[in-house]
Amino acid sequence: MRFDRLGHTCVVGLQWGDEGKGKVVDVLVEHYDAVVRFSGGANAGHTIVAHGRKFALHQLPSGVLRDHVMSLIGCGAVIDPAVLLGEIESLRSRGVDIGDRLRISDRCQLVFPYHRRQDVLAERIAPAGGKIGTTSRGIGPCYADKVSRRWGIRLGELYRPDRLRERLASIISHKNAYLAALYDDRDPFDAARVTREYLEFAEQLRPYVCDVAAELSGLLASGKRVLFEGAQGSLLDIDHGTYPFVTSSTTTAGGVACGAGVPPTVLDSVVGVVKAYTTRVGEGPMPTELKGAIGQTIRERGHEFGTTTGRARRCGWFDAVATGYAAMVSGPRVLALMHLDTLSGFDELKLCVGYRHGGKTLNRLPAEAYTLSEVEPVYETLPGWREDVGKCRSWGDLPAAARAYVEEIGKRVGAPVGLVSVGPDRAQTIIVEEPA
Ligand code: IMP
Numbered sequence: 001m002r003f004d005r006l007g008h009t010c011v012v013g014l015q016w017g018d019e020g021k022g023k024v025v026d027v028l029v030e031h032y033d034a035v036v037r038f039s040g041g042a043n044a045g046h047t048i049v050a051h052g053r054k055f056a057l058h059q060l061p062s063g064v065l066r067d068h069v070m071s072l073i074g075c076g077a078v079i080d081p082a083v084l085l086g087e088i089e090s091l092r093s094r095g096v097d098i099g100d101r102l103r104i105s106d107r108c109q110l111v112f113p114y115h116r117r118q119d120v121l122a123e124r125i126a127p128a129g130g131k132i133g134t135t136s137r138g139i140g141p142c143y144a145d146k147v148s149r150r151w152g153i154r155l156g157e158l159y160r161p162d163r164l165r166e167r168l169a170s171i172i173s174h175k176n177a178y179l180a181a182l183y184d185d186r187d188p189f190d191a192a193r194v195t196r197e198y199l200e201f202a203e204q205l206r207p208y209v210c211d212v213a214a215e216l217s218g219l220l221a222s223g224k225r226v227l228f229e230g231a232q233g234s235l236l237d238i239d240h241g242t243y244p245f246v247t248s249s250t251t252t253a254g255g256v257a258c259g260a261g262v263p264p265t266v267l268d269s270v271v272g273v274v275k276a277y278t279t280r281v282g283e284g285p286m287p288t289e290l291k292g293a294i295g296q297t298i299r300e301r302g303h304e305f306g307t308t309t310g311r312a313r314r315c316g317w318f319d320a321v322a323t324g325y326a327a328m329v330s331g332p333r334v335l336a337l338m339h340l341d342t343l344s345g346f347d348e349l350k351l352c353v354g355y356r357h358g359g360k361t362l363n364r365l366p367a368e369a370y371t372l373s374e375v376e377p378v379y380e381t382l383p384g385w386r387e388d389v390g391k392c393r394s395w396g397d398l399p400a401a402a403r404a405y406v407e408e409i410g411k412r413v414g415a416p417v418g419l420v421s422v423g424p425d426r427a428q429t430i431i432v433e434e435p436a
Pocket of ligand 1: 016137139232236245
């Protein structure tokens with residue numbers, strides 16, 4: 001597979017997040033001039049291991065680790081300035097200077113402290129079965145304020161201090177009343193203090209803030225190659241995911257156009273990232289979840305603990321029905337299959353190829369989360385392999401059973417596997433020359 005010939009590409013997760021998009025972007029980025037984040041916020045956690053060092057990014061595009069790459073954050077993302085500035089500082093302290101390689105859209109909505117508190121309190125009082133299991137980063141309340149149009153504040157507004165003061169005074173008085181009435185919260189926010197804090201953030205962010213759509217238009221016109229980096233996974237998409245157990249943004253490839261501000265026709269390719277098994281963090285149905293010893297083994301071998309929250313991820317067999325649905329929506333030209341090494345040592349592996357529900361077999365992801373919570377997976381069983389594949393560097397190095405497993409995933413999901421990851425390091429990556 002020629003990853004240098006994909007053109008303008010979107011890298012998108014096809015499961016419930018944590019597929020390993022950060023590593024895929026990091027591998028592909030050498031062929032690109034710019035990397036763009038177009039959705040989500042500090043809820044995301046992209047782990048990259050480069051030169052033996054581990055970097056965990058939440059808000060910054062994964063391109064920031066490469067000197068030749070421009071990193072952009074489009075208006076579809078929400079910005080928590082404290083987290084973003086902390087991330088820039090932490091990279092600087094480890095010798096990665098972003099310099100003038102970062103651009104943030106002046107149209108990005110801002111996360112405020114009241115969003116984070118609202119997120120936590122709403123989860124705390126949710127009835128049984130009603131919890132989403134959010135990352136507590138204020139993401140849902142921030143996107144809700146955005147679409148309400150009454151309470152959202154965009155990054156560009158920080159540069160009009162008088163207006164900001166006025167708006168925050170009115171919004172915070174509303175939020176204090178809301179939090180007290182609904183959650184009996186007795187710790188009101190001080191509008192003057194929040195305004196001061198955000199005006200300070202504004203000064204620190206000033207060098208990066210611009211019209212990202214215009215910037216991208218210029219980059220595209222001058223022939224630069226652009227990589228769009230998805231956050232979370234397609235099954236957490238606000239419309240196409242397992243609603244309401246989803247995040248609040250568009251995580252599918254369709255989010256590129258509105259979240260970055262480019263024409264939909266710009267994309268030449270989509271790379272769909274899948275893990276060799278399934279994981280999910282937070283609440284919501286997961287038909288192939290393994291609650292016993294096998295799930296525990298996968299969790300330990302795959303280090304399946306959240307980058308953002310440290311929560312243990314739920315682990316299970318690969319779900320080709322849910323992932324196939326995500327592929328239908330995002331249209332990957334090729335798949336990157338991650339964590340194959342984690343599955344070494346099992347006698348057999350299972351792939352979910354259908355769901356049993358009410359005496360029928362479903363071949364497509366149902367719309368309702370409660371229906372999905374009632375299905376029984378229909379499994380196809382494949383032989384496992386004993387060998388440690390972490391040192392394999394070519395398709396031919398992989399055991400035959402591992403190759404057959406990878407090919408079956410490609411067939412079931414509906415796109416060929418062009419990249420296989422066999423470990424966290426950049427070097428532990430197999431490019432499949434001629435994906436089937
Ligand atoms: P929120 O985005 O914090 O509102 O969380 C909503 C749901 O999305 C929860 O189930 C989270 O665990 C999940 N989620 C959000 N971001 C990520 C991510 O980066 N990886 C995996 N799950 C995520």
